[in-house]
Amino acid sequence: MDVGITRVSSKGQIVIPLSMRKNLSEGEEMLIIREGERYILKPLDEMKPALKEDILFAAKTEEAFSEYRKGSFQTKEKDAFLDELESW
Numbered sequence: 001m002d003v004g005i006t007r008v009s010s011k012g013q014i015v016i017p018l019s020m021r022k023n024l025s026e027g028e029e030m031l032i033i034r035e036g037e038r039y040i041l042k043p044l045d046e047m048k049p050a051l052k053e054d055i056l057f058a059a060k061t062e063e064a065f066s067e068y069r070k071g072s073f074q075t076k077e078k079d080a081f082l083d084e085l086e087s088w
Helices: 048-072 078-086
Strands: 030-035 036-044
Touching: none
Parallel strands: none
Antiparallel strands: 030 036
């Protein structure tokens, strides 16, 4: 097991220590899960396609609920909504 220490920047960014990111590519998408005080970080491409799609859908749904709560949710025609879903 590797252990490293990093800090969160003023922009909310963290740096993964070099020894832990040597197999990661620049721009690679990472899944981050928070469970209480524990954070789990995993490359999204390592996940099974169906699970990856479910996680992306859940993230998009959470984003839509957040927009709705803020009052910035937009109503769309069915075709426009389906086109947006396909672009994920």
